[in-house]
Amino acid sequence: MTASITNFDRKDLIQKALDNISKSYAPYSHFHVSAAVLMSDGNIYTGVNVENASYPAGICAERNAIFHAIAQDKTAKLVAVAIVGGPDGKIQDYCAPCGVCRQVMREFGNPEEIAVIMAKSTEDYKEMTLAELLPMSFGPEFLA
Template sequence: MKKQLNINYESFESYNELNDIEQKLFNVAKQARKKAYAPYSHFLVGSAVLLENGEIIAGNNQENAAYPSGLCAERTAIYWASANYPKQKILKIFVVGAPQDEMKNSPVPPCGACRQSILEYETKQSQNIEIYFASVSGEIFKTYSIKDLLPFNFDVSFL
């Protein structure tokens, strides 16, 4: 039997269509991107995490010559947030990524490892996390849960 999956997402043509908090998160992620350490890939990613207490945590990718030792922007931000605000729920994550020369303008989604990490926090807090992803300009995508980006997911219920 063949089946089909559908995901829910929104598309914004530009930054100007975002509300005030979304614009703020975009700007924080875009600025964090500029501080990324990416001497090998030259692909810079910044993220901004909004906690339920209103705190915004920034993160960026950190590469390492031993590639598996690096860390993505999303995980630097959510791990820092959890370490410093362990009881706060994550409401939104904004990701802005592009090559160092900023020539790419299509939305850059979280990688597989980041999707799995976001799923862990969404499961832990029993509340969806909105995920926005973009490049430095152009279209922006929004999902209402990581499950839209990771439909066949593995979580604690399998253990």
């Protein structure tokens, strides 16, 4: 199966992120985040934010999930990312990816073809392309 931005189950991807939020490790900020990423080969990988007493050593949920996916198959491209998060794991609003996560997403696919889904639930979500969230981005093709 080859997944694309138009032919995947958004609710399933969001549900996988929702199901994983309890695994977040956020003892300092208490802001728990979970992400699920869909790759072009049809596989879905999840990740959570993992904080550290040395703050810069932590990792965001989106990068955690993307790096997990790339470790499994570095040829697959990023198709979509579903993100959920909130204080103490209680989702109250849409959770947008930070700038570093947006740049990491940019590394692994075409920004016009990557769906970024910020969800409160499987029924309540906002979707944008990565190009909309990271306009005029710098990617690997500039280094070729």
